[in-house]
Ligand code: ADP
């Protein structure tokens with residue numbers, strides 16, 4: 001589904017991503033791990049079109065999307081979360097999801113939802129998403145007033161509301177306590193059962209080991225390992241990158 005071919009991103013002299021080949025297959029959860037500053041978020045930013053590639057190509061469903069603007073990639077079904085949560089703080093939980101749903105609607109549907117608050121289908125879908133993320137009781141709360149854990153859930157819910165065919169999650173467990181990480185683990189498993197395709201960036205290695213079908217490891221902007229979780233965990237280069245041993 002997603003095919004990164006020799007992608008690189010340089011910020012001046014900083015080679016944040018330095019020639020990475022990576023594929024994400026339809027229906028799989030690919031974990032992407034690596035020490036701080038190894039280029040994980042930059043890869044998400046390149047795939048979502050936040051900034052242009054220095055070199056390489058990005059293929060999505062076989063088409064070269066390297067030069068498409070961000071909104072066009074959303075239109076193709078690529079959604080993401082941000083490591084630093086980005087919500088509309090002065091909109092309610094419900095409104096945040098409504099806006100996200102509209103990001104993929106056609107103009108005619110937009111008109112309809114703006115005047116009638118959304119078709120029954122749109123409303124039902126928002127309700128399902130609220131339930132799935134345990135946010136139904138917070139539907140009228142302003143996003144800015146949510147607890148940190150709730151904001152993380154809403155950030156995740158917002159991305160799903162765009163009905164992505166590919167979901168990019170940038171450290172969804174950041175700042176969560178153990179119980180919240182367990183719930184996140186269960187949600188990601190449920191999504192895999194539902195056929196979602198996910199690129200999961202995580203610092204929380206245990207979570208990735210638990211939910212990912214395959215794992216790729218970055219260090220200094222380069223891929224140093226790739227394979228099933230157990231093999232990656234035992235890889236000498238990975239241990240060195242993480243533990244310096
Ligand atoms: P990770 O997500 O793995 O922690 P990042 O992709 O955020 O790493 O960063 C990789 C490297 O690129 C770091 O050295 C970081 O400082 C640098 N970097 C990331 N984004 C920018 C930017 N917009 N401008 C300059 N340098 C950046």
Ligand code: MG
Pocket residue numbers: 040041042083
């Ligand atoms: Mg990051």
